[in-house]
Amino acid sequence: MQNVTTRTKKVSLLLHDAACGLPYHFVCGVPYTALPLATVISVECNKPMLIRRREAKDYGTKKMIEGKFSPGDTCLVVEDVVTSGSSVWETVQLLQEYGLKVTDAVVLLDREQGAGERLKQKGVNLHSVLTMTKLVDVLRQNNKIDEDMHQKVLQFVSDNQFSVEIEEPPMKTRKLAWSMSFKERSEHEQCKNSVAKELFAIMENKRSNLVLSADLTNADEILKLVDSIGPSICMVKTHVDIIEDFSRDFVNKLVKMAQKHNFLIFEDRKFADIGSTVQHQFSGGVFKIADWAHVINAHSVPGPGVIQGLKKGNKQSACLLIAEMSSAGNLAKGDYVKETLKIAQDHPDFVIGFISQSNVCEDDPQLICMTPGVKLEKGGDSLGQQYVTPYEAVYANHTDLIIVGRGIIEASDPVVMAEEYREAAFQAYEHRIALTL
Numbered sequence: 001m002q003n004v005t006t007r008t009k010k011v012s013l014l015l016h017d018a019a020c021g022l023p024y025h026f027v028c029g030v031p032y033t034a035l036p037l038a039t040v041i042s043v044e045c046n047k048p049m050l051i052r053r054r055e056a057k058d059y060g061t062k063k064m065i066e067g068k069f070s071p072g073d074t075c076l077v078v079e080d081v082v083t084s085g086s087s088v089w090e091t092v093q094l095l096q097e098y099g100l101k102v103t104d105a106v107v108l109l110d111r112e113q114g115a116g117e118r119l120k121q122k123g124v125n126l127h128s129v130l131t132m133t134k135l136v137d138v139l140r141q142n143n144k145i146d147e148d149m150h151q152k153v154l155q156f157v158s159d160n161q162f163s164v165e166i167e168e169p170p171m172k173t174r175k176l177a178w179s180m181s182f183k184e185r186s187e188h189e190q191c192k193n194s195v196a197k198e199l200f201a202i203m204e205n206k207r208s209n210l211v212l213s214a215d216l217t218n219a220d221e222i223l224k225l226v227d228s229i230g231p232s233i234c235m236v237k238t239h240v241d242i243i244e245d246f247s248r249d250f251v252n253k254l255v256k257m258a259q260k261h262n263f264l265i266f267e268d269r270k271f272a273d274i275g276s277t278v279q280h281q282f283s284g285g286v287f288k289i290a291d292w293a294h295v296i297n298a299h300s301v302p303g304p305g306v307i308q309g310l311k312k313g314n315k316q317s318a319c320l321l322i323a324e325m326s327s328a329g330n331l332a333k334g335d336y337v338k339e340t341l342k343i344a345q346d347h348p349d350f351v352i353g354f355i356s357q358s359n360v361c362e363d364d365p366q367l368i369c370m371t372p373g374v375k376l377e378k379g380g381d382s383l384g385q386q387y388v389t390p391y392e393a394v395y396a397n398h399t400d401l402i403i404v405g406r407g408i409i410e411a412s413d414p415v416v417m418a419e420e421y422r423e424a425a426f427q428a429y430e431h432r433i434a435l436t437l
């Protein structure tokens with residue numbers, strides 16, 4: 001008897017032959033039985049493979065389809081047996097959600113109970129190595145079954161047809177948050193926070209998802225830089241505790257500038273203490289951040305108390321939780337990211353998203369992901385900072401805004417450079433949403 005590997009290879013090659021001449025870039029097996037079949041086709045026939053997950057990863061990008069593909073690439077779906085065609089259709093829908101084209105599916109055995117017609121209606125051609133009729137005919141001719149069994153099987157097939165019209169596909173099409181436009185997200189019923197709505201509107205109007213990290217230490221220099229770059233950005237990020245000559249006057253001028261250029265102010269204070277302390281750090285002290293910042297951020301390491309404390313000190317701001325960091329060797333991974341997401345989802349009135357390197361929540365249109373550690377060229381600095389490009393952050397990793405400091409500040413012409421970053425990040429966003437239009 002042939003071993004399992006040889007049989008799997010034989011079946012996979014039959015499937016490949018049945019799909020001969022069809023135009024496709026990728027193969028994708030319906031999980032899980034067809035996964036080894038698609039894998040063998042991929043290896044033996046030199047076709048790249050996409051992997052469909054059944055459950056989203058519980059942290060990280062939450063991608064349901066793994067693989068390197070571009071919008072408009074075609075994919076052949078591979079399955080072992082089809083009855084109603086529902087499982088093939090589920091996989092087709094998911095691939096289409098990610099911008100792939102699917103026009104054909106190949107199966108080892110079509111039980112001829114309506115799958116071919118149902119899939120045809122959805123624009124998918126079903127190709128099979130074997131049909132149930134052919135199978136029982138061959139078995140009968142070779143005396144492997146008697147005539148009674150032969151007729152019984154054919155009768156069963158004809159009595160148990162799935163109707164083309166009635167049955168709706170079992171999987172409701174989800175619209176992933178990262179595939180929606182900023183406008184759609186701002187108008188979505190789940191997007192209730194007024195700061196999130198305002199940010200989406202600014203991004204849409206100014207065609208900018210660029211945040212300037214104004215990391216200079218002199219107040220006038222910051223104001224000069226921000227005023228010149230104002231038209232290109234949707235937000236300015238400050239570290240007020242590095243400004244040598246911080247004053248109330250600086251804040252008043254920055255607020256006026258924000259109105260003039262239509263951007264939001266984000267104080268990158270990274271609150272990370274017990275609730276009672278952060279309440280005072282936020283609303284009081286020298287900086288009185290709660291009086292002027294539209295957006296602040298917090299580490300989730302203290303637990304939900306940090307949010308409760310900040311909410312007590314809050315006047316007008318919304319909060320971002322730091323889910324992932326850009327620095328080498330940072331500890332924000334795995335369960336930490338998962339728990340951070342939970343805290344955010346428990347406080348939708350205040351938390352509008354994350355500082356993250358990937359899209360940590362694709363299901364909630366209000367939750368915005370902003371990525372620091374961005375430069376036009378990949379690389380890093382000598383103190384652990386790691387850079388990705390705007391395209392990697394926004395297109396490949398599905399985050400929404402890029403935060404850029406030295407990439408702009410240290411350029412010979414920061415105004416020209418800011419425009420370059422704005423264009424790169426907004427184009428990456430436009431390509432991303434075009435994936436699923």
Ligand code: 5BU
Pocket residue numbers: 213215239268322324325326327355372373374385403404405406407
């Ligand atoms: P850069 O000059 O583009 O490297 O500055 C990045 C800014 O983003 C800087 O103000 C950091 O404090 C901030 N930042 C970061 O770089 N990485 C992180 O994970 C977080 C914040 Br959180």
